[in-house]
Amino acid sequence: MTTPNKVTDLFNQSVDDSDLSAKQKSVLQASLTLFSEKGFDRTSTSDIAKLANVSEGTVYKQFKTKEGLLHAILTPAIQQVVPKIANDFLTELLQNNNTDFKDFLKWLAQDRMTFAVENQAQLRILIQEIARSDGMFKRLGDTFMGKIAVHANTLFQKYQDNGQLIQWPMPRIARYIASAIMGYILPVILRNDHNLDIAQSSEEVAEFLYRGLKP
Amino acid sequence: MTTPNKVTDLFNQSVDDSDLSAKQKSVLQASLTLFSEKGFDRTSTSDIAKLANVSEGTVYKQFKTKEGLLHAILTPAIQQVVPKIANDFLTELLQNNNTDFKDFLKWLAQDRMTFAVENQAQLRILIQEIARSDGMFKRLGDTFMGKIAVHANTLFQKYQDNGQLIQWPMPRIARYIASAIMGYILPVILRNDHNLDIAQSSEEVAEFLYRGLKP
Amino acid sequence: MTTPNKVTDLFNQSVDDSDLSAKQKSVLQASLTLFSEKGFDRTSTSDIAKLANVSEGTVYKQFKTKEGLLHAILTPAIQQVVPKIANDFLTELLQNNNTDFKDFLKWLAQDRMTFAVENQAQLRILIQEIARSDGMFKRLGDTFMGKIAVHANTLFQKYQDNGQLIQWPMPRIARYIASAIMGYILPVILRNDHNLDIAQSSEEVAEFLYRGLKP
Amino acid sequence: MTTPNKVTDLFNQSVDDSDLSAKQKSVLQASLTLFSEKGFDRTSTSDIAKLANVSEGTVYKQFKTKEGLLHAILTPAIQQVVPKIANDFLTELLQNNNTDFKDFLKWLAQDRMTFAVENQAQLRILIQEIARSDGMFKRLGDTFMGKIAVHANTLFQKYQDNGQLIQWPMPRIARYIASAIMGYILPVILRNDHNLDIAQSSEEVAEFLYRGLKP
């Protein structure tokens, strides 16, 4: 039931296939690296220019401001990539009635963990931004909910009707699923650790969640 | 089974009862507010001086550097308050054999949620620092584990012997408990939200965890 | 027997013909003026920027630190210009066996006095630095000795063999020559006086030294 | 013909026997040490307070400003001590017709070298100040000349009449004597070297000067 991790593909697509010149791509890459390593505020545009092997002026040609660079990195991950994928797989799931709830949980965990590991750099930046501004977290939550709520609702309903899912309100269920998976992902990202046994971890968390959420 | 939240007391003690002058306390308060609101890097020492109604020189008299201020705010929360409390209550629990596992979970959730709500500002800053530097998360984890691992181990063992707790390795159990509680705390802190129904939330999360972790 | 004073030429070359922009040259000029007038420590980078008619940032673009500016001014005088010239003229002298010792003394005095008068600003700064740090004086002496000792030794030997120079050890002879010339140069530099009758002064000092150093 | 070095005595007198409290003397000592080691500008009043083991306020009680401290250290050396001694011994000499010129030179060298070695710290500071401001050198020269010129003139006249001293104008003679002795003193002070063989050095320089200045 594993699906190819389209997230990275989509992100890379938005970088590679864009109309950006090689230099601009280099700027974006350097920013991603440095923002992730040292944080947005502690990264200077001169650092970026140096790492990207371009002039300081070039950094500003495409991305008008330093914040523009941040958005260029974060926006695809937030506004497009995440919900799009989510949408895709939920839709897919909804059309497949037979899927066992535990399998779904495992698949979900696996999918999100893969995404996290493959996009650690961006996620580190995202987490820093979330920690900094009130707005970001709310906006992120709203975006996500707005695009998934309906589908997730339907899906959970199905599992509840199936007798595979406890009769708790949807947000409560979502919260437990999300936080349990986060419990595996966050330490990996925050420790800049690249070793996560996704197969076992997703199996484990699915087992726990299944026990906690079955009627 | 609720214990008074000693955390805030201890923290405030270290601020109020210290040998700091009124101006220095004011500096600390202003830093706490601004670091929490805008983040460490985006807060200038001039901002702090203005809010604290002191001169810039005063900011540096006691806390030699800006980072010194950060440490003055964070250290009590990290090095002393958190582990001490944890230690206290765990010792207490160990001496009380009769406590039901679910009650323990509820108590734990309640205790940590209260702590979180009462120390939102510091925790926002802490989260920002965690997100910024690899080191912080690791150090935090090590400190915490070093001080609690033994007691928690014994406690969980007891519940496992009781037949109230599934036979999973301790870290796995701890991870689920921590992340489920975090699932309530983090949104509150990151949204700068002051409304958390601790009574109900702790009841809820204890219920879920109990279901997921009973044999 | 007068040689053109190549010192200033060389120094100016390193300033004017360098790859420095007009603004950077202006920064160097302003620094030279201010360091010489008020001393390194009492000259602020803002003063320099104002006098040079550039922004403060410009001061730091080329010369990474304030000390960098000092080095940019002093290094050519110390490391290259002085010994190089000294070397040049000594070599020249060595090839001219017939020169009378008194003529040599006069020529030397003239040459050094001209150098001093034409490089008063740099020398004022150099003297200030010598007065400030132990290291500078030693380093300067070592550099100078390392490059000249051999040639001077040979030269003095020749005059001693000629019967024109007393049989004292070389350092003692050098000390008297140097200090007598310094006796004319230092007051001029320290008083920021631009009137030194080099012709007469060199004649005078040569006469005195000749009397004191003939066998 | 050696006289006890009254210089240091006089200076110490002005420090020790003054109406200064122990703390104030400590401040003066600390300033002397630090000004000499790091220079006036690079010594902070807080450094002085720390080394003197007093509060910052105390530094300002007696010596209203930082410059006041500098003057308290330099003034005795400049305005009183130096010329007073010179005056004393010159008067003495004038009354003693028989003294040989070479002996006088030797005595003078010895006296000044002893003074220099015993007052290195103050002289380092003095040299730094001379190097910094035009005024200082001129003032120093004027003070010195104003107090000694007459006596020295008479003395030299005597030696010239004796047939022991060449018929050059007084300033020229003084210049050679001063710079030759300086040729021994300056390197010692600037290198912070405490080893000067005064007996031999004064013998040496007297020999040279005698040769250079005899008719």
Added chain:
DNA sequence: CATGAATGAGTGTTCATTCAT
């Protein structure tokens, strides 16, 4: 007298941003 907290102007330095080439 002595203290040391407090001041606030000033320092060297950085950095996002602009623009002539």
Added chain:
DNA sequence: AATGAATGAACACTCATTCAT
């Protein structure tokens, strides 16, 4: 499009000096 010199407003931090205790 790309460069990099130039900008100038910040910034973290220092320091001579004051003054209430």
